[in-house]
Amino acid sequence: MIGLLKGLNTTLKTLFRRPVTVQYPDEHLPLAPRYKGFPALLWDDNVQEPYCVGCQVCARYCPTECITVTMKDNTKFKDGTSTRKKIVDFFQIDMAKCIVCAICVEVCNFDAIVMSDAHEESVFSRGEMVADLNRLLEMGRGQEKKLRKS
């Protein structure tokens, strides 16, 4: 009987504590600065083009092979406005396959990819889980601060 009362005493004390939960869809807990959401691409504002040159390192080291990349010649290099000889042509991440391991960020030599804050990515069909270059750049807007300096 003593044990039961001791337990009840514990629950009684908790009754007067502030709740630790939040009402989820309306309220959100803050994310950690290092939070790893889905990967996104960064935009070089100086030259108005992506940082990504399409070198395919991320695609090669992705454990689930969810990244597809191709590169093309950069027209801005010929104009002399950009220092990038090549630029990303096609970039696609299958978010349904991505395991959010951040290996792509680790191996990228151009600091072009970043783990964004995006994590509420529910969609109605599987096809919508595939993000193309435009969507990835959109997701990466304002995420430069999350780039891991190594």
Added chain:
Amino acid sequence: MKMEAEKRFDTVDMMLNMGPQHPSTHGVFRMVLTIDGEKIVAVEPHIGYLHRGTEKLCEGEYYLQIVSLFDRLDYISSFNNELAFVIAVEKLMGIQVPERAEYIRVIMCELNRIASHLMFYAAFGADAGAITPFLYAFREREQIQSVFEAVSGARMMHNYFRVGGVIEDLPPDFGDRMNKLIPKLKQGIQECDDLLTGNEIFIARAKGVGAISAADAIDFGMSGPNLRACGVLEDIRRSEPYSVYPTLDFDIPAGQNGDCWDRYMVRMEEMRQSLRIVEQAIAEMPQGPVIAPQVRKIVKVPKGEVYVRVENPRGDFGVYLISQGGDKPYRVKIRGASFCNLMTLKKLLQQCYVADCVVVLGSLDIVLGEVDR
């Protein structure tokens, strides 16, 4: 006439299929129980529902990628799994890990042990019929998870340890967070203890149920808290020390009877010991680099083979790594602690009541990700 009456009372054993979607099987695990009335006569465990072929996958992946696969074995204690693999690779390469990295690893592993044991406490309480402990344990566990999120960026699949150290240093506010977290955890564990340990109903459900002798436990290859509950003082952190454990002061709790109650009590005490280790490690942690300077992003490992085992929250977690040189391993064999612990189930459930079956399974604290691999 008498014969006929006796015939009418003849009983037949009943086959009862438990799982794979049963909430108390902690994942996807199926038991086929043969029961005679209320007693279990035989049990046939069926595993493999969560088999992902990790060992085979490892043969085709770079060392860098394999760490992320190890997260997904025992997903309640990811840091400890990562540690086993990176130590194996470091041994083959002969890398000296910077001291700060070792301390970071130990802090993370011990916090992970507390989180894992809290998860056990939560599930075990629920298995015994008490829902409230679940909520208490998750409240405390949540705080540890947010520290993990701040450090590694992920709450469960961290991918934080690297061959030669850790990927990046602790965040600047780590000290403040820990100063707040440790007293809270101490209080939380005490509250959990008050809530359930003395409860007469819980004691009646757990004491004397599912007992195994030390000799049997060793024969089955049991390890970790389950083995210590039988009174065997075996802890790899002591018997085969790795990382900076030799410099840290902690006790190894042990039970006597090897029943569900002892398995529970050992884990409760282990949480306190882990907190002691975390406190010491934070106090002693030096400044400096967190990754060995000679390590490149793409690791190349010389020819050789090595077996490394670490003390996972569930017991002896081993990695047998064979390298033929190059950037991918030739073979990775994983010794799962949960797998060996689960194998005792046939013995534990003999002549047990059906109602106790869930409690016994819960007390083993298995994670199917590691059993099936």
